[in-house]
Every structure is written in C-alpha cells, then in structure tokens.
Amino acid sequence: MRSHELIREQLLQWMLGEMPDLPASDLLLHLAECSDCRHYVLQAHEVMGTFPQALQPIKPPSDLRVRILQAAAKDPGSETAFSNPHHPTESLDEDLTEDATIEDASINVGRDIHQNFREKALETPRGDRENGLVLRPGFEAFRPGIDDRSAGLEREKDKGEAKESKAKSPGARLGQRLLQPLRELLREAAQRPGVAWLIGLVAVLVIGGNAALSWQLSSELRRNDMLTARYNQDIQWLASAERLLIDETSPAMRADLVPTMEGFNGPTFVEEAPGQITGPKGKAALFDAYQSVGYLLVRIEGLEPASSYTLARRTDTTYERLGTFTTDDQGVGSYVYRAEDRNSLYLPAQLHIEHESTGRLVAHGLLE
Amino acid sequence: MHPASSEQQSDDQILHRIMALDESALGELYDRYGSLLYSLAYRICRRADAAEEVVQETFMTVWRSAKTWQSDRGSVQAWLVAICRNRAIDHLRRQNEPTLPLSMEPTSDGRSPEEEVLNQAASQEVRDAYERLPEKYRAVLEAVYFNGLTQREAAKLLNIPHGTVKSRVRLAVERMTRALKARGFTR
Numbered sequence: 336m337r338s339h340e341l342i343r344e345q346l347l348q349w350m351l352g353e354m355p356d357l358p359a360s361d362l363l364l365h366l367a368e369c370s371d372c373r374h375y376v377l378q379a380h381e382v383m384g385t386f387p388q389a390l391q392p393i394k395p396p397s398d399l400r401v402r403i404l405q406a407a408a409k410d411p412g413s414e415t416a417f418s419n420p421h422h423p424t425e426s427l428d429e430d431l432t433e434d435a436t437i438e439d440a441s442i443n444v445g446r447d448i449h450q451n452f453r454e455k456a457l458e459t460p461r462g463d464r465e466n467g468l469v470l471r472p473g474f475e476a477f478r479p480g481i482d483d484r485s486a487g488l489e490r491e492k493d494k495g496e497a498k499e500s501k502a503k504s505p506g507a508r509l510g511q512r513l514l515q516p517l518r519e520l521l522r523e524a525a526q527r528p529g530v531a532w533l534i535g536l537v538a539v540l541v542i543g544g545n546a547a548l549s550w551q552l553s554s555e556l557r558r559n560d561m562l563t564a565r566y567n568q569d570i571q572w573l574a575s576a577e578r579l580l581i582d583e584t585s586p587a588m589r590a591d592l593v594p595t596m597e598g599f600n601g602p603t604f605v606e607e608a609p610g611q612i613t614g615p616k617g618k619a620a621l622f623d624a625y626q627s628v629g630y631l632l633v634r635i636e637g638l639e640p641a642s643s644y645t646l647a648r649r650t651d652t653t654y655e656r657l658g659t660f661t662t663d664d665q666g667v668g669s670y671v672y673r674a675e676d677r678n679s680l681y682l683p684a685q686l687h688i689e690h691e692s693t694g695r696l697v698a699h700g701l702l703e
Numbered sequence: 704m705h706p707a708s709s710e711q712q713s714d715d716q717i718l719h720r721i722m723a724l725d726e727s728a729l730g731e732l733y734d735r736y737g738s739l740l741y742s743l744a745y746r747i748c749r750r751a752d753a754a755e756e757v758v759q760e761t762f763m764t765v766w767r768s769a770k771t772w773q774s775d776r777g778s779v780q781a782w783l784v785a786i787c788r789n790r791a792i793d794h795l796r797r798q799n800e801p802t803l804p805l806s807m808e809p810t811s812d813g814r815s816p817e818e819e820v821l822n823q824a825a826s827q828e829v830r831d832a833y834e835r836l837p838e839k840y841r842a843v844l845e846a847v848y849f850n851g852l853t854q855r856e857a858a859k860l861l862n863i864p865h866g867t868v869k870s871r872v873r874l875a876v877e878r879m880t881r882a883l884k885a886r887g888f889t890r
Contacts (some may be wrong), residue, residue, distance in 0.1 A: 347876060350785075352792055353853050377777060382880045384781025386744035386848055388829035395741035398734050399755055403762045407729050410766060521885040 339372060346376055350383065360632045360669045367586045367620040566628075586620035590686050590700035592635050613637065615698040619686050629680060631657070631672040635688055635698060638666045643691035644669050650684045650700070659691055708827035729766055736780065737762075740787040747791035747851050755863040757794055761787040792851040798839035832882035843868050 342365050344354035355362060366373055425496025594614030633646055641664055646657045662668040674680050683703040689696050714735070720728030740761055744754035764786050765772075772782055833841065846857035847868070854872070858865040 340870075340873065344873045347872050351847055351854075351872070352789060352851075377881055379876050380777050380785065381781045382782040382876055382883060383848070384778060385747075385829045385879075385883060386833070387784055388826040388846070389833035390742045390746055390849075392719065392738045393742045393745050393828070395737055395758060396751075396755060399741075399758060400730060403733060403759050404730055406759065406763055407726050407766045412765065482705055484848050520818055678876065 339369070339375075339421075342369075342372055343375055343379075346372065347379060350376070350379060358669060360634055360671055362633055363622065364618050364634050366621055367589060368618065389415075586622050587629070588621040588681070588702050590619040590702040592617040592619060592633070592686065592688060592698045592700040594637075594698055595696050615688065617688075617698065619700060619702060621680055621702065624702055629674045630673060631680060632669070633660075633672070633686070633688075634667070634669040636665070636667040638662045638668055638688070638697065639690075640664045640666045642666075644668060644697070645687075645689045645691050646672065647687040647689060648680070648684045649688075650682060706813065715774050718765075718769050718772055718779055721766060732779075732783075733762060736783050739780075740783060742786065743787055743849075744791045744794075745860060746849050747788065748794050753794045754791070757787060757790045760790050764790075788848075788851075795851045829883065830885045832879055832886070835882065836875055836878055840871050840878065843871040844875050847872055 342357075342362065345357050345362055346366075349355045349362065359408055366376070439625045594617055615635055615637040617631040617633065617637075619631060622630045622632065635644075638644060640662055643659055643661050645659050648657055657672045660668045660670040677691050680702070683701060686702050687696055688698040706779055715730050717728045717735075721732065737758065741754055741758050744757035744761075745751065748754050748757060762785060765783065772779070822838075833844075836844070842861055843857055846852045846860055847854060852860065854868045858868045861868070863871075
C-alpha cells in the first residue's frame with residue numbers, strides 16, 4: 336500500500352484543482368478504506384477555507400449585493416433548477432460552467448465515448464498523459480462543456496454571418512456560374528423527352544443518395560450530441576473534487592479480491608513459505624453517484640503483466656460480465672464499471688476476475 | 704472558518720433559509736462572506752470586474768445548490784471558499800487581460816460592530832498562523848492557492864522539484880491545521 340503521505344499529497348493536489356498523478360480510482364479506493372485520510376481531507380478542506388482570511392479584506396462594489404439579489408430573484412433557485420449541482424438533468428447547458436473545475440477525462444471506464452474523449456484530451460498540451468487524465472482547464476486545455484458551448488455559440492454566430500453574406504459572396508457567384516450549364520441542359524431536356532428521362536433518373540439517384548447521407552449524418556450528429564451531453568453530465572460529477580473527496584468517500588459496498596483457493600480451475604495462489612501466500616489480490620468498492628447511477632471501482636495487482644482480464648459478477652442465479660481491462664507491465668489492473676441501475680448491484684454477489692483468453696478464474700471476492 | 708461556536712449554527716440556519724428560497728438569507732450570507740470571497744477572487748483574478756463576476760457566480764451557485772450542502776461535510780465558509788476559488792481560477796485561465804486598478808481599503812462589509820470585532824480577531828488568528836509558516840511553505844501556498852498555479856508551474860516558478868512542491872503544500876496545510884486547532888478553529 337502506498338504511504339499515507341503520498342496519498343495525502345495527491346489528495347491535496349486534487350483539492351487544489353489539479354488532477355492527481357495517481358489514477359483517481361486508486362485514491363478513491365484508498366479513501367474508502369482509510370478513515371484517517373478521510374478525516375484528513377475534511378480537515379484540509381476546512382483549513383483551506385480559512386486561507387482567504389489571511390488576506391487584507393477588500394471592499395466589493397456597493398452594488399454587487401443588489402445585483403446578486405436581483406439575479407437570485409429572477410432565478411428559480413434550487414427547487415426547480417436541478418437537485419444536484421454536480422449533476423444536472425435538465426439545465427445541462429446552463430450548468431456547463433458549474434463546478435467544472437477539474438476535468439477527469441477518463442478513469443479507464445470501459446466505454447467508447449470515454450475513450451474518444453480521452454484521446455481528445457491526450458492531444459491537449461496540459462493532458463496528464465500517463466493516466467489519461469486532464470489537469471485543471473488551462474488556456475488551451477480540453478474543456479468539455481464550456482469550450483463545446485463556446486464553440487456552439489461561435490458556430491451559431493458563423494451561421495448567421497454566413498446567411499447575411501451568402502448573396503454577395505464570391506462562392507455564391509461561382510455557384511451561379513456552375514449552375515448555368517445545368518439550367519441550359521434542363522431547358523434542352525424539356526424539348527427532348529429521352530434526355531429528360533435520363534436526367535430524371537440521375538437526379539433521383541443523386542437526390543436519394545444525398546438524402547440517405549444527410550439522414551445518416553444528422554443521426555450521427557444527434558447521437559454525438561447525446562453522447563456529448565451524457566459525457567458532460569459524467570464529467571460534471573467526476574469533475575468536482577469536493578464531490579469525490581467529501582461526498583463520495585464511503586462506498587456503499589466493498590469487496591476484498593483474493594486468489595482462488597479451490598474450484599474448477601484449481602488454486603491461483605503460490606505458497607512461497609508456510610503461511611505466506613502470494614497471488615492476485617485487490618479491492619473493489621461500489622460508490623453511489625447520482626440518480627440511479629453507481630460506479631464500481633476495482634483495482635487488483637499480482638496478475639500477469641500486459642494481459643486482459645474480465646470482471647464478472649455472479650450470484651446464485653446470474654452471471655454478468657461487467658467488462659474487460661488490461662494490466663500494466665507490473666501486472667496491475669483497474670476498472671471502473673458504470674452501472675446505470677445501481678440497485679441491480681446492491682444484492683451481495685461474488686466478483687470474479689477471469690483471464691480473458693483462457694476463462695480461468697484468478698481472483699474473487701464477495702461484494703457486500 | 705470561524706472558531707467553533709454559535710456562529711457556525713447561524714451559518715447553518717442561513718443556509719436552511721436559502722434552501723427555502725429566502726432571498727434575504729442570501730443577502731445575510733453575502734454580508735457575512737462577501738468581502739472575504741471578493742478579496743480571494745480579486746487576489747486570484749487580479750481584476751475587479753472578474754472578481755465581481757466570480758463572487759456573483761459563487762452566490763448564485765449557493766442559491767441554486769444550497770440543498771446539496773450538508774453540515775457534517777464541512778463548514779459553510781469552507782464550501783463557499785472552495786466554490787469561489789474554483790470559479791476564480793477558471794476565470795484566471797480563461798482570460799488573459801490586463802488588470803484594472805482597485806482600491807484596497809479594508810471594509811466592515813455591513814457587519815454589526817460585535818460581528819466585526821469577532822471576525823477581525825478570527826482573521827488575525829489565521830493571519831498570524833499563516834505568517835508564522837516558514838517562508839518556503841508560504842511561497843508554495845502563495846503560488847498554488849492564491850495565484851492558481853498548478854504544482855508543476857509553481858515548481859518552475861520557485862525553481863524547486865515538483866515533488867518538493869507537493870510535500871511543502873502538504874506540510875504547510877498540516878502546520879496551518881495544527882496552528883488553527885490550537886486556537887480553537889476545529890469543527
């Protein structure tokens with residue numbers, strides 16, 4: 336286990352608005368187990384809250400109070416806006432600037448959308464490449480939500496400007512010139528039925544092809560918008576250091592993952608000395624997120640390096656593959672499973688870690 | 704953070720009134736913390752207009768999300784400061800414009816004389832504790848907390864290894880914790 340000092344330095348880094356160097360899942364799992372570090376986080380939160388008192392107080396403008404109260408009077412407030420500031424469901428666009436203080440692009444969540452954004456994040460100059468995390472938003476950093484919204488506004492502005500300049504732009508004049516032969520062809524076709532039929536067929540093919548492409552494009556855009564919105568929602572939640580460090584440090588369920596001692600695959604541990612058993616071992620913790628969403632975090636070491644493993648959940652009557660992860664060159668792997676319906680995970684169940692290619696059960700633990 | 708006392712209760716009560724959408728409670732919270740937050744926002748953004756915007760955003764966040772605050776997870780002040788600092792750093796990094804001049808006059812910020820005395824005493828305790836930190840610790844806190852630099856940027860600025868910045872931040876926070884605990888600043 337890593338030293339508490341190291342973990343605390345990472346936690347402070349996180350609380351100060353930067354993504355830590357260690358994977359977020361490691362820190363959360365440590366917090367889940369360590370009440371001293373949880374207490375440390377709460378205390379550091381309080382102490383850092385006093386730091387501004389060390390400053391010479393500055394008088395705000397006298398009308399600021401009035402402006403705030405006027406804005407509040409116009410705002411429906413917490414009752415009708417959204418129940419969770421970290422995770423809005425309706426007013427997503429309005430809340431894009433809310434609490435987006437740290438961008439955690441991905442913590443090895445096994446979903447394509449996270450992978451896409453992770454790749455995008457890795458291209459940014461401030462990306463923490465090693466962990467695939469993005470630091471506090473910088474000048475050029477990837478800022479899901481805020482930048483997307485700005486880009487959206489820019490796009491809208493561009494659209495309006497384009498409309499205005501359309502009639503007189505050089506492009507429009509060029510288009511007119513290119514359409515001229517087509518007009519002449521149509522005029523000729525009106526006089527010759529054979530040519531008209533051919534042109535009609537071509538037109539149908541072209542228009543049909545375009546329509547199919549347009550439909551495909553618009554459905555892709557819609558899907559992209561939906562995934563972006565959903566991703567932004569996730570980010571909103573993941574992004575908040577307070578949320579993660581203060582609100583979510585106690586898992587709803589947990590499991591110790593240990594090597595299998597018996598069963599159809601035989602033991603996976605090695606007895607190096609009497610009583611000294613080595614083999615894969617790790618921890619899992621289920622955290623409540625928001626609404627019905629939960630996150631199951633798993634970290635295990637002692638596996639084969641650079642190998643793929645499957646995380647599965649087994650009850651007396653069910654077997655569910657939750658996802659696959661790949662270990663690093665030290666044989667350490669972690670996985671974050673996002674459960675849309677976290678209630679389905681609340682029943683005690685065995686978590687299985689299985690070698691992906693052989694199906695061999697290498698570690699297990701009771702999630703309860 | 705105010706010393707553990709009925710002051711904390713008052714903050715809780717104000718928050719509960721804000722949860723019930725009582726605008727006057729928001730005004731009271733502003734009277735209590737507006738200057739503190741404005742000072743912090745101004746210190747980070749170095750611009751009067753940005754600091755105003757940050758403080759307004761902070762109080763609007765409180766207005767909208769008061770229901771999510773829980774007293775057992777931190778004081779109102781710590782919550783407000785965390786929101787304000789995050790907003791200020793976002794502003795700082797989004798904008799890169801010249802600063803505007805601003806008067807630095809201390810203010811009583813609408814508090815009663817008794818509250819003002821208590822607040823000044825509390826602030827003096829924090830200031831003393833902060834000033835008693837070794838210079839090397841204060842330097843990293845200045846860079847990271849008040850100037851909004853990342854720890855890597857702070858390491859570059861102070862010409863020390865990144866790991867040293869991390870450990871100094873931790874040690875500085877721990878020293879401040881001990882010093883404030885000794886003065887009764889504990890929950």
